[in-house]
Amino acid sequence: MDFALSEEQQSLYKTIVEFARDVVEPGAGERDREGRFDRDVWDACGQVGLTGMCIGEEWGGMGAGAVDTGLALEALSYGGLDAGLGLSLGAHLVIGAKPIELHGTDEQKAAYLPKLASGEWIGAWGITEPDHGSDTSGITSRGVPDGDHWILNGTKTFITNGPVCDVFTVIVRTDGAHEEGAGGGGMTAFILPRDTPGLSVGNVLDKSGNRSSPTSEMVMVDVRVPDSARLGPIGTAQWAIGFECFSWERTVMLGSAIGGMQRGLDDSIAYAKERQAFGKPIAHFQTIAHKLADMKINLESARLMLRYGAWKKDQGLDHQMEASMAKAYVGACALANADAAIQIHGGWGYIKDFPVERGWRDAKLSTIGGGTSEIQKVIISRMLLA
Ligand SMILES: Cc1cc2nc3c(=O)[nH]c(=O)nc-3n(C[C@H](O)[C@H](O)[C@H](O)COP(=O)(O)OP(=O)(O)OC[C@H]3O[C@@H](n4cnc5c(N)ncnc54)[C@H](O)[C@@H]3O)c2cc1C
CATH class of the missing domain: 1.10.540.10 (Acyl-CoA dehydrogenase/oxidase, N-terminal domain)
Structure with missing residues (x-):
C-alpha cells in the first residue's frame, strides 16, 4: 500500500x-x-x-x-x-x-x-430538466425517429457551460424506439453541436456561488439530427452513459472542493496567527485552534476518500459505493470547513474582500450538483441493504 x-x-x-x-x-x-x-x-x-x-x-x-x-x-x-x-x-x-x-x-x-x-x-452535458433533477428516470425531453433522422424536443436546465458551449451532449427519452440487439425504449444520448438548428440557450441562471462558471437552460425545438448524432446504443443512455458520468463527477470533479478546502485552511491559519484579540493572536484561543484541527481532519479524510474512489476507478474496480461516499462526505466536509473559515475570520469573513466569504457559497454546490448528498445516501443504503 x-x-x-x-x-x-x-x-x-x-x-x-x-x-x-x-x-x-x-x-x-x-x-x-x-x-x-x-x-x-x-x-x-x-x-x-x-x-x-x-x-x-x-x-x-x-x-x-x-x-x-x-x-x-x-x-x-x-x-x-x-x-x-x-x-x-x-x-x-x-x-x-x-x-x-x-x-x-x-x-x-x-x-x-x-x-x-x-x-x-x-463541452457541456444535459440530463437535468426543470421538473426532474434527482429523478432522472422521469425526464420528458423526447427523441422521435424520423426515417434515418431523429427529432428532439424538450428543455434541459442547470447546464454547466450552457451559454458558452460548442458541443452539447443530451439525454432524451426514446421509449418505443428500437435497435436490434440493444433492447428498446428508455433513454438515448445525442451529440449536438452548438449551431444545430432548433437548439438554443434558454434562461441563464444567476447562481449564488461558482459564479465564473456560466449555467443555463438548453432548449430543443424540433431539433432534427441524423442518426450519426446518436451517442451509444438506443435506449441505454441513462445507465450506460448517465450513471458513468455521475461516477466521473463524484470521484474526479470534487478535486476542486479539496483544493478549496486546502486554501481555506491555509488562509485561516495565517489569519489566526495574525489577528489579535484580548492582547494575543486568536490562534492562542483553544476554540479557534481546535477549529483549525477539525478543518485539517476534514480535509485529509475527504482527500483520502476521494482519491480512493478515483484510484479504484483507475484500477477498473467497482467504485459506485466509494463514489457516492466521497460525494456525500467531501460535500459535508467542504461546507463545514468553509463555515469554520468564515467563523475564524469573524466579521471580516463575511465581507466580500476576503476570499473565505465566497468559499462558503462555492462549497455549497458540492452537496447538490452531480447528485445531492441525500441521493448519495439513498444509493449507499440501497447497496448496504441489497
Ligand atoms: C451549479 C449547478 C450546475 C449543474 N450542472 C449540471 C449539468 O451540467 N448538467 C446537468 O444535467 N445537471 C446539472 N446540474 C443539476 C444537478 O445535478 C441537480 O440540481 C441535482 O441533481 C438535484 O436535482 P434538483 O435540483 O432537481 O433537485 P430535486 O431532485 O428537486 O431535489 C430537491 C430536494 O429533494 C431531495 N430528494 C429528491 N429525491 C429524493 C429521494 N429519493 N430521497 C431523498 N431526498 C430526495 C434532494 O436531495 C433535494 O434536497 C447542476 C446543478 C447546479 C446547481
Whole structure:
C-alpha cells in the first residue's frame, strides 16, 4: 500500500498551482462579483493542457486517469481560488468530453475530441430538466425517429457551460424506439453541436456561488439530427452513459472542493496567527485552534476518500459505493470547513474582500450538483441493504 504521490504527480500539482497563482487567481474575485466566465483564462488552461487532461493522447489530450485529473483540479482550485473555473473545466472534461471518448464512434471522436482537448471547443452535458433533477428516470425531453433522422424536443436546465458551449451532449427519452440487439425504449444520448438548428440557450441562471462558471437552460425545438448524432446504443443512455458520468463527477470533479478546502485552511491559519484579540493572536484561543484541527481532519479524510474512489476507478474496480461516499462526505466536509473559515475570520469573513466569504457559497454546490448528498445516501443504503 502506497499513499504517496509519485514524483510526476507532485510535479503536476506544483506546476498547476504555479500556473493558477499567476493566471487564474488575479481577477478571480472580480469574476465572482460579475458572474463572468473569462475566455482568456479558459484559453490559458487549454495552452497548458488542462482542457484535455483526461482525454486520450491520440486525441490531443494528456491521457490522465481519474486520480491525476482530480489532482489537477485540486491544484487549479488551490492556486487559483476560482471554483467556477474548476466547475466549468471539470464539466467540460468528465461530462462533456469523456462520454464521447467512451461511447463515440471513430467519426464522432475525430470530429469532437481534438477540439475539446485543445480547449478550442467547450463541452457541456444535459440530463437535468426543470421538473426532474434527482429523478432522472422521469425526464420528458423526447427523441422521435424520423426515417434515418431523429427529432428532439424538450428543455434541459442547470447546464454547466450552457451559454458558452460548442458541443452539447443530451439525454432524451426514446421509449418505443428500437435497435436490434440493444433492447428498446428508455433513454438515448445525442451529440449536438452548438449551431444545430432548433437548439438554443434558454434562461441563464444567476447562481449564488461558482459564479465564473456560466449555467443555463438548453432548449430543443424540433431539433432534427441524423442518426450519426446518436451517442451509444438506443435506449441505454441513462445507465450506460448517465450513471458513468455521475461516477466521473463524484470521484474526479470534487478535486476542486479539496483544493478549496486546502486554501481555506491555509488562509485561516495565517489569519489566526495574525489577528489579535484580548492582547494575543486568536490562534492562542483553544476554540479557534481546535477549529483549525477539525478543518485539517476534514480535509485529509475527504482527500483520502476521494482519491480512493478515483484510484479504484483507475484500477477498473467497482467504485459506485466509494463514489457516492466521497460525494456525500467531501460535500459535508467542504461546507463545514468553509463555515469554520468564515467563523475564524469573524466579521471580516463575511465581507466580500476576503476570499473565505465566497468559499462558503462555492462549497455549497458540492452537496447538490452531480447528485445531492441525500441521493448519495439513498444509493449507499440501497447497496448496504441489497
Ligand atoms: C451549479 C449547478 C450546475 C449543474 N450542472 C449540471 C449539468 O451540467 N448538467 C446537468 O444535467 N445537471 C446539472 N446540474 C443539476 C444537478 O445535478 C441537480 O440540481 C441535482 O441533481 C438535484 O436535482 P434538483 O435540483 O432537481 O433537485 P430535486 O431532485 O428537486 O431535489 C430537491 C430536494 O429533494 C431531495 N430528494 C429528491 N429525491 C429524493 C429521494 N429519493 N430521497 C431523498 N431526498 C430526495 C434532494 O436531495 C433535494 O434536497 C447542476 C446543478 C447546479 C446547481
